[in-house]
Amino acid sequence: MSLNTVLSGIVMLAITPLVHAQPWEFKEPVQVSVTSGPGIFHHLESSGRRNIAVSGDVVAVVWEDNRNGTPQIYLARKPLSASEFESETRISAQGEAFEPSLVSLGNGDFAVAWEEDARIFVRLIGAERVGKALMVGRAEAYQASLVRHHQQLLLVYAAAGGKYPRIWLQQLAIVQGLLRKLPECPVDKESARDEQLYPVALSLGDRLIVAWEDRRPGHTIIMAAHSNTKSLCNFSTPQRISEGPEKSRAPYGKGHGVARVALAGYGNSQGMAVWADKRDFREGYDVYAARYLTDGKSLFGKNAKVQDSFGGVAQQWHTAIAGNDAGSLVVAWDDNRDGDADIVLSWIEGGDWSDDLTVEAASGVGIQSHPSVFLDNDTNLHLVWSEREKVGGPTRLRYLFGKAIRP
Amino acid sequence: MLRPFLVLLAFLIMPVALADKPVGYEFYTFDKAMLQAKTQGKPLFVYFGRYGCGYCDKTNKEAFSDEQVRKIYNSHYVLAYVDSESGKRLRLPSGERIAEREVGTRYNAFVTPVFTFMTETGEVFHRMVGVQRIEDLLSAHKIVQQKLANTVKP
Numbered sequence: 001m002s003l004n005t006v007l008s009g010i011v012m013l014a015i016t017p018l019v020h021a022q023p024w025e026f027k028e029p030v031q032v033s034v035t036s037g038p039g040i041f042h043h044l045e046s047s048g049r050r051n052i053a054v055s056g057d058v059v060a061v062v063w064e065d066n067r068n069g070t071p072q073i074y075l076a077r078k079p080l081s082a083s084e085f086e087s088e089t090r091i092s093a094q095g096e097a098f099e100p101s102l103v104s105l106g107n108g109d110f111a112v113a114w115e116e117d118a119r120i121f122v123r124l125i126g127a128e129r130v131g132k133a134l135m136v137g138r139a140e141a142y143q144a145s146l147v148r149h150h151q152q153l154l155l156v157y158a159a160a161g162g163k164y165p166r167i168w169l170q171q172l173a174i175v176q177g178l179l180r181k182l183p184e185c186p187v188d189k190e191s192a193r194d195e196q197l198y199p200v201a202l203s204l205g206d207r208l209i210v211a212w213e214d215r216r217p218g219h220t221i222i223m224a225a226h227s228n229t230k231s232l233c234n235f236s237t238p239q240r241i242s243e244g245p246e247k248s249r250a251p252y253g254k255g256h257g258v259a260r261v262a263l264a265g266y267g268n269s270q271g272m273a274v275w276a277d278k279r280d281f282r283e284g285y286d287v288y289a290a291r292y293l294t295d296g297k298s299l300f301g302k303n304a305k306v307q308d309s310f311g312g313v314a315q316q317w318h319t320a321i322a323g324n325d326a327g328s329l330v331v332a333w334d335d336n337r338d339g340d341a342d343i344v345l346s347w348i349e350g351g352d353w354s355d356d357l358t359v360e361a362a363s364g365v366g367i368q369s370h371p372s373v374f375l376d377n378d379t380n381l382h383l384v385w386s387e388r389e390k391v392g393g394p395t396r397l398r399y400l401f402g403k404a405i406r407p
Numbered sequence: 408m409l410r411p412f413l414v415l416l417a418f419l420i421m422p423v424a425l426a427d428k429p430v431g432y433e434f435y436t437f438d439k440a441m442l443q444a445k446t447q448g449k450p451l452f453v454y455f456g457r458y459g460c461g462y463c464d465k466t467n468k469e470a471f472s473d474e475q476v477r478k479i480y481n482s483h484y485v486l487a488y489v490d491s492e493s494g495k496r497l498r499l500p501s502g503e504r505i506a507e508r509e510v511g512t513r514y515n516a517f518v519t520p521v522f523t524f525m526t527e528t529g530e531v532f533h534r535m536v537g538v539q540r541i542e543d544l545l546s547a548h549k550i551v552q553q554k555l556a557n558t559v560k561p
Contacts, residue, residue, distance in 0.1 A: 041503045071504055098496070143494070197494065219459025220492055253461010257519075259492050259508065284517025315517040391513060392501060392529070 022357060023328075023347060024381045024402030029361045032076050032085050032384060032397035035067050042395045043071075044370040044386050046101040047143040047157075048200030048262050049320035051372035052384045052399075055104035057081070058127070059374070061384050062091065062100040062112050063397060073100045073114045075125060078399070085399070089130060091123055092116050103146040103153070105174070113144040113155050120144045120157050122172060122179055134179045137170045149203040150229065153179070156187070156199040156210055164192040167199045167212045171232060185233035187212070187225055194218075202263035202292075204271050208232055209292060209299070211241065211261045211273050218254035222261045222275050224299050241290050241300040245279040256281055258288075266323025266348070273300060274321045274331050284315040287333055287346075289353075306331050306346050308356045317341070317369070324375040332371040332383065341369045343385050359383065361400050367391065368398075379404040428454060428488040429471035432481060437510050438497035440487035444527035445500070450555065451525040452484035455516035457491050462538045463520040473541045479548050484524070491516045499529075524551045 033042065042065045044051045052061050060077045073092040076085040091100065095117035103111050108127040113120060113136075120141045124131035140160035147154050153172040158165045171182035187210045188196065194215035202209045211224040222242035225235040242258045261275040271292030276285040287307045290300040307316055314337035323329040329348045334341040335358075342363035346353050362368045366389045374382040381402035388395045428434045435443060437453065444451045456463040470476060480486065491511030498504050505513075514523060514531065524533040524547070533551050535543065 039502050043504070045506075066502065066504060215458055217459075219457075253464055254459035257457045257459065257492050278518075281518055315512075315515070317512050392499075392503060 023379070023405055025405055026359065026361055027401045027403065030078070030084060030399045032061050032399050033063070033065070033074065033088055035065070035088070036394060036396040038394055040065055040067050040394050042386055042397050044372055044384060044397065046099045047145040047198045048101065049260070049318065049372050050101045050103065050145065052374045052382055053102045053104040053110060054080070054374055054376045054382055055106055055110055056108035058108045059382050059399070060102060060110050060125070061397065061399065062102045064098055064100060071096050071098055073097045073112070075110075075112060089125070091125070091130070092121070093133060099143060101144050101146045103148050105148060111146055111153055113146045115142045115144055118142065120155065122146070122153070122155060124174065124177065124179060126177070131177065131179065134181070136172065136181055137168060137184060143198050145200045147201040147203050149208055152182070154201055154203070154208065154232070156201045158197050158199060161186065162191045164195045165197060166192040167196045167210065169201070169210065169233065183233060187235050188238050189235070198260055200261055200263045202265055202271050204265045204292065205269040207269070209263065209271060210235070211263055213259065213261065214238070219256065220258050221255070222258055222273065224273065226299060236299070239299045241273060242275065242277060242288065243303045259285070260319065262319055262321045264321040264323040264329060266329040267325065267327035272321060272323065272329055274306060274319045276316060276319055283312055285317060286311070287316045287319050287331060289331065304353065306353050307335070307344070308346070311335055311337055311344070311356060313337070318371060320371050320373050322373040322375045324377055324379060326377065326379055328375055328379045330373055330375060330381060332373045334369040334371060338363065341367045343368050343371050343383070359400065362398065428456065429467040431477050432471065432486055434486045434488040436495070436497055437487045437489050437507070438499050440485045441500050441527060441529065444485040447485060449483065449485050450551065451487055451527065452480060453487045453489060453514070453523045453525055455489045455491050455511055455514065455519055455521040455523070457519040460519040466520055466539050470539050470541045470544050476541055476544045479545070483548065483552070489516070491519055522547070
């Protein structure tokens, strides 16, 4: 037996458990939008990265593209059993529209919020018809993110309010298939001391949790506050949830950078926040997470690095997260550890973060980036991402179904 | 009498303390700078910073404050400043809409500051990472001008 054979055997033994540990069996990727080509750029951007959802037996994706010369919002649906997405529906009107956020309402119904000409609009998307767009919230508003909270639809967004933008909560009711505005309120009772940006909300039982970027210490941190169903606008005092580095690793200046928090619930009212974090400032952004706590003291627990050690020298961007009632939780991001950007996943496994999995169908030649993920009740993974052959080239949207593998 | 003066002083120095672009330079947004570079026939000098970036602040104070650096960079380059965490939307000459943070991602500004010299189409031909001294910026200018001279076809 040659040395090479022995080494190959050792490598295979090392790799095999990882391969078997994958919780999903991936199918062939599917094109989401048939409209693509030179000069067309799709954007999977939303505060909280909620661009895909499953409702009943339908998966839907929302995005923005410039096919008609101005940025507009589109939605495409696919019955889970179908092999292709159906023709897409334009959601926005005539203005410049950006950053759509999607939420499942069950039974094949969805709601979409987006920014159009610096106002926020919300629309119900049923199996049979598209509801009327409702303008909500304040003027000079942007970065909308939707969540369903029991029978209500809740929208968080950033809007001008004094010297700096501030995070607002807009409550909405769905009455006989129509949206109706309910009270709105700022999440932080105090006027913003610096910019508050990119909010996202999570419904956990009777709790509503809102997290956002906040620049009050002179650099960007992640902050959060929560309230409960009895009084949704009565938020707790905001707390910082992104920790600083150890003193010996502190950067020169005000502090390190963080960006774009996302939230997901899983299991029996557990919650997790993830974001891009540059506390190891020589390595660029890493993916960090913190668990929502219910001990009544801190809102979120100690921060943990999500990516494995192979991601240390690479850069991680565009962190998305999804969980389900069965207790599964997955984080997705794009990562250049193998050269160009690829989509990478990590999930909760035995109470800790798994080894990273580079998704084969969302990696390799070209640039695969900006993932959004959804876990359905059977723990099947629904992944959408943006793909382009070269930097600055036209984009296309790809969808991948990962069938849960039962242990 | 002293207090209003101190408040005014704090207000005046705040932008520097928060590591914005250096004062005394004509910085454009990245998309506008690309257009300017084409119009003026000059290369781009792109400063990738971040809100609260201490090393950007240090470079502003210790290097960009130099009068020779200011004269050279203002006259030889079209200057662009990119906040690598900002969601500010830009539209590139190609028609692509892109956020400032995404420009940072595209040009691998995973630490700040990063300084890049680019062609009008965004092709990088010289890059500097981290704190820069006066002599670093002057030396980079010489290297870049030499590269440009070497690429001029007879």
